[in-house]
Amino acid sequence: MVPALLSIGTSHTLYAQQRTVSGKVIDMGNTAPIHGANIHYEGHRKPVTTNFSGEFKFNPERSLPLKLITSLVGYENDTTYVKDNQPIIIRLKRDIKKLAETQVYGYQTAAKTQIAQQVNALSLSENRNRSLAEVLKTVSGVQLLQTGSTISKPIINGLYGNRLAILNDGMKLESQQWGNDHAPEIDVYAAHSITVVKGAESLRYGGEALGGAVLLSSKPWNKVDSLRGQISVNGFTNGKGMQGALNLEGNSPIPGLKWTLNGNYTKSGNRKTPDYYLNNTGQRIYNLNVAVDYQYKNANVEVSYKQYHNEAGILSSTHIGDLASFQERIAYGRPYPSEIFGFSYGIEAPRQEVKHDVLQLAYNQQLSSDKTLSIKYAFQNNHRKEYDKRRAGRSATPSMDMILRSHALDVSYTVEGIDQKLITGLQAQTQVNNNVVGTFNTPLIPNYSAVNIGAYGIYQWQRNRLAYELGARYDFKNFDAAGYDFYGKPYGGDNQFHNLSTNLGVSYSIDNHMVLKSNLGLAWRAPSAQELYSQNIHQSTARYERGDASLKAEKGLKWITSLNIHEKKNFLNIDVYANFINHYIYVNPTSEYIQNLSGTFPIWQYSQNNALLTGIDIQGRYLIKENLEYSANSSFIYARNLDDHNYLPLIPPLSYTHEIAYLVKGNHNWMKDLKFALGQEVYAKQFMSTASMEMAPPPPAYQLINGSISLGSLLGNNKLQTRLLVENLLNSKYKSYTDLFRYYSHGVGRNVQLTINYTF
Amino acid sequence: MKKIINSSKLILVAAVLLFNSCKKDDPVHEHDNEEMKTMTLTFTEKTTNASVVVSIDATDKETKVLNLKKGNYDMNLKLYDFDGHEVQQEIADDADEHQFFFEGPIQEQINFTYLDKQVGLQSNWKVLQTASNIPMKIVLMHGLRKSALTAADWNNKNYQILGGGTPDIAVNLTLNLID
Numbered sequence: 001m002v003p004a005l006l007s008i009g010t011s012h013t014l015y016a017q018q019r020t021v022s023g024k025v026i027d028m029g030n031t032a033p034i035h036g037a038n039i040h041y042e043g044h045r046k047p048v049t050t051n052f053s054g055e056f057k058f059n060p061e062r063s064l065p066l067k068l069i070t071s072l073v074g075y076e077n078d079t080t081y082v083k084d085n086q087p088i089i090i091r092l093k094r095d096i097k098k099l100a101e102t103q104v105y106g107y108q109t110a111a112k113t114q115i116a117q118q119v120n121a122l123s124l125s126e127n128r129n130r131s132l133a134e135v136l137k138t139v140s141g142v143q144l145l146q147t148g149s150t151i152s153k154p155i156i157n158g159l160y161g162n163r164l165a166i167l168n169d170g171m172k173l174e175s176q177q178w179g180n181d182h183a184p185e186i187d188v189y190a191a192h193s194i195t196v197v198k199g200a201e202s203l204r205y206g207g208e209a210l211g212g213a214v215l216l217s218s219k220p221w222n223k224v225d226s227l228r229g230q231i232s233v234n235g236f237t238n239g240k241g242m243q244g245a246l247n248l249e250g251n252s253p254i255p256g257l258k259w260t261l262n263g264n265y266t267k268s269g270n271r272k273t274p275d276y277y278l279n280n281t282g283q284r285i286y287n288l289n290v291a292v293d294y295q296y297k298n299a300n301v302e303v304s305y306k307q308y309h310n311e312a313g314i315l316s317s318t319h320i321g322d323l324a325s326f327q328e329r330i331a332y333g334r335p336y337p338s339e340i341f342g343f344s345y346g347i348e349a350p351r352q353e354v355k356h357d358v359l360q361l362a363y364n365q366q367l368s369s370d371k372t373l374s375i376k377y378a379f380q381n382n383h384r385k386e387y388d389k390r391r392a393g394r395s396a397t398p399s400m401d402m403i404l405r406s407h408a409l410d411v412s413y414t415v416e417g418i419d420q421k422l423i424t425g426l427q428a429q430t431q432v433n434n435n436v437v438g439t440f441n442t443p444l445i446p447n448y449s450a451v452n453i454g455a456y457g458i459y460q461w462q463r464n465r466l467a468y469e470l471g472a473r474y475d476f477k478n479f480d481a482a483g484y485d486f487y488g489k490p491y492g493g494d495n496q497f498h499n500l501s502t503n504l505g506v507s508y509s510i511d512n513h514m515v516l517k518s519n520l521g522l523a524w525r526a527p528s529a530q531e532l533y534s535q536n537i538h539q540s541t542a543r544y545e546r547g548d549a550s551l552k553a554e555k556g557l558k559w560i561t562s563l564n565i566h567e568k569k570n571f572l573n574i575d576v577y578a579n580f581i582n583h584y585i586y587v588n589p590t591s592e593y594i595q596n597l598s599g600t601f602p603i604w605q606y607s608q609n610n611a612l613l614t615g616i617d618i619q620g621r622y623l624i625k626e627n628l629e630y631s632a633n634s635s636f637i638y639a640r641n642l643d644d645h646n647y648l649p650l651i652p653p654l655s656y657t658h659e660i661a662y663l664v665k666g667n668h669n670w671m672k673d674l675k676f677a678l679g680q681e682v683y684a685k686q687f688m689s690t691a692s693m694e695m696a697p698p699p700p701a702y703q704l705i706n707g708s709i710s711l712g713s714l715l716g717n718n719k720l721q722t723r724l725l726v727e728n729l730l731n732s733k734y735k736s737y738t739d740l741f742r743y744y745s746h747g748v749g750r751n752v753q754l755t756i757n758y759t760f
Numbered sequence: 761m762k763k764i765i766n767s768s769k770l771i772l773v774a775a776v777l778l779f780n781s782c783k784k785d786d787p788v789h790e791h792d793n794e795e796m797k798t799m800t801l802t803f804t805e806k807t808t809n810a811s812v813v814v815s816i817d818a819t820d821k822e823t824k825v826l827n828l829k830k831g832n833y834d835m836n837l838k839l840y841d842f843d844g845h846e847v848q849q850e851i852a853d854d855a856d857e858h859q860f861f862f863e864g865p866i867q868e869q870i871n872f873t874y875l876d877k878q879v880g881l882q883s884n885w886k887v888l889q890t891a892s893n894i895p896m897k898i899v900l901m902h903g904l905r906k907s908a909l910t911a912a913d914w915n916n917k918n919y920q921i922l923g924g925g926t927p928d929i930a931v932n933l934t935l936n937l938i939d
Binding site (some may be wrong): 316317319320321322324325328332335336337338339388389390391392394399407430431432433434435437438439440441442443446447448449450451480481482483484486487488490492595596597598599 | 782783784785786787788789790791792793794795796797798799816818820842847850851853854902903904905908920921922923924926927928929930931
């Protein structure tokens with residue numbers, strides 16, 4: 001464990017009579033100044049933050065002596081008493097557990113070059129009952145790729161699915177993300193914080209981080225100090241949904257041994273648009289998360305198990321048949337009257353059922369004051385079953401039944417000096433995907449086994465206001481696939497992919513309120529099994545998708561620059577990026593058709609071209625008055641196929657989301673905080689689309705109005721948070737361009753939701 | 761250094777375990793019971809016992825032609841999967857959610873009667889008029905709400921609007937009604 005250091009900045013004088021406290025915060029191990037540490041005094045929660053030189057200064061409202069509390073992720077909290085007018089130096093001691101937490105992200109707090117945005121803590125606590133994609137929507141540059149009302153995945157800067165890495169406590173989620181209708185198997189209740197990294201992140205997270213990464217982190221163990229918990233109940237009108245969640249955490253009689261337990265259950269029925277019910281859109285979700293941590297001297301071992309289970313009905317009117325039926329359906333634009341049955345909790349075929357288990361082991365060892373070793377292992381079992389309407393009782397037999405098993409090992413070794421750091425790592429992963437025999441249906445993708453090995457080195461250093469990062473990574477992937485097509489003809493093969501990724505990042509603190517960051521990263525992604533070998537009719541889009549076994553790996557070069565301006569509660573964040581992707585893989589219509597007894601289907605072929613995605617994300621908050629704040633975020637993307645001179649499909653249109661909130665502080669236990677908020681979401685029509693690439697023209701622009709009232713109360717010493725939310729207040733009828741079911745139905749109508757969280 | 765050596769051993773053991781557990785299963789050809797390969801319609805003239813057979817196969821490249829002389833026919837429809845097994849009994853067993861539609865000819869040309877539970881595997885066709893080159897679409901709908909449809913809807917092109925469901929079969933042929 002690194003020793004802590006507290007020193008006094010000699011150039012700063014504290015004058016008790018003027019009640020000015022100033023000083024400097026430095027690292028106990030290497031005496032480097034610490035930027036971004038939060039300091040507050042007892043009885044006053046509003047912290048001040050150290051500048052890039054580690055300095056701070058404030059005028060307390062109370063007279064001396066004061067008890068100063070200093071905190072920062074990656075360090076132990078420090079308590080210092082200021083008794084006289086002497087200037088102070090605070091020496092922060094590194095925390096092995098907090099260090100483990102930051103290593104979850106693959107970088108530590110000193111790595112300032114990464115362009116990332118964390119989901120606001122309040123927003124996360126208010127939206128834990130939602131899917132990961134819906135929670136991430138509050139971050140600028142993140143939008144939803146929906147498959148109807150219950151299935152969604154995040155789109156970050158125009159990329160989604162296999163082009164994003166999702167890391168849960170430092171290990172990548174390994175599931176069937178090749179399918180647009182496959183939502184990430186993530187339980188948001190288990191996440192203490194969620195961060196969206198927008199740079200090309202192959203360097204730290206390997207292939208599939210071409211568009212960025214989503215990092216979920218459980219509650220840091222150092223914050224688990226006694227038996228505590230939270231009970232959440234939630235009810236919503238659209239779908240007559242109900243949800244319950246229980247979180248528990250505590251110590252054990254064995255010193256250093258701590259535990260957490262979380263479970264939640266959700267049940268909902270058919271959703272409703274402003275005009276009609278969406279048949280067969282019920283959902284059942286149940287999740288369990290258990291973790292145990294043991295800390296001994298300078299090491300800790302953590303064992304965790306997560307189980308995610310989701311059963312979702314698929315809108316029954318989306319199974320169309322042939323092209324002629326599909327075109328009739330697009331012209332009609334909503335379910336036929338014969339397909340609208342009213343409300344039901346029932347889930348029938350077509351439906352999907354996913355179970356995802358993760359067993360994770362982590363070992364962190366502080367080898368010396370400047371050297372850290374971290375070893376993580378994860379086993380993931382992803383079992384996906386999809387059921388279709390079939391004959392002769394076969395609707396109860398899945399038409400697609402796949403089990404994906406992954407083992408992953410991640411070893412990293414960090415050496416840190418006064419103003420520089422070297423992180424080296426080795427990542428190895430094996431994957432086996434098998435189709436369960438007995439579906440009486442030709443599998444959508446073949447059986448395959450894959451091995452990925454990656455080695456990387458990242459060097460970071462800091463000079464005053466400037467921080468730099470330079471890194472390189474080599475990856476090797478072997479992909480061995482075998483299957484039989486519809487006619488019993490074998491297909492597959494052994495493919496090898498290699499790649500060298502590099503990254504250069506710079507961060508410049510213009511002053512204490514402005515930071516400019518820029519990142520240039522090379523990243524890559526090997527083609528998925530579906531892209532290589534698909535040869536199936538997709539009933540919901542009435543098209544035959546044909547893979548191409550000769551596809552090469554995608555290689556991306558992403559440049560992103562971010563300006564962050566912050567002053568107290570106000571902030572403005574502007575991200576500008578350009579992502580050039582060589583061999584971008586997409587599915588392209590051909591002039592060929594395939595005909596069988598089910599009808600005639602156009603053939604769409606997996607192809608690759610050079611593509612450019614460029615855009616801007618803006619997010620900000622402004623305190624108009626002490627109790628009145630305005631927040632907004634907006635994103636714009638321009639995405640082009642550079643070879644065919646087409647626009648790329650499924651790119652979110654220009655969006656603008658904003659909210660005005662009125663905050664009231666109360667003096668009664670039943671009302672400590674009260675917040676009224678009124679928000680608007682505006683989505684433009686996607687004008688930048690190419691007709692030949694679209695199954696139907698992009699829908700018109702639309703807006704949604706949302707309103708909420710949140711009440712914070714105290715029950716004894718325990719906190720009670722109640723929130724009433726109304727989404728789509730005006731019950732507007734709309735279709736989202738990035739909803740794959742927009743051909744068949746409208747988006748969901750008004751939803752009133754009541755959430756109660758009791759923390760004890 | 762000792763810590764690093766111990767850790768290295770741990771990593772080595774983990775890596776061996778990791779790579780020994782990564783072989784895919786040998787694939788198995790799933791006999792696709794859902795897809796149908798061939799549909800055969802046998803029309804038997806009730807007075808002469810003469811038969812007209814038209815067979816439509818998934819591998820057909822051209823639209824088949826069906827020539828029916830004026831007369832009174834019982835039509836028997838058979839379906840075969842890709843293994844050559846007859847599968848029409850599966851349709852008959854789920855009669856409450858299957859129905860054939862014959863979109864194209866009009867009632868003045870053909871007097872049509874379902875001879876089963878309004879499924880269409882057995883039907884009676886009385887050819888009343890002559891007509892050439894009638895584009896006919898034969899559709900087998902699955903999972904439709906049959907209570908919303910009647911036997912008179914045998915050629916109603918709005919079958920899906922009325923009853924919903926998904927087409928299991930949707931094939932085109934050219935119908936000639938001749939003297």
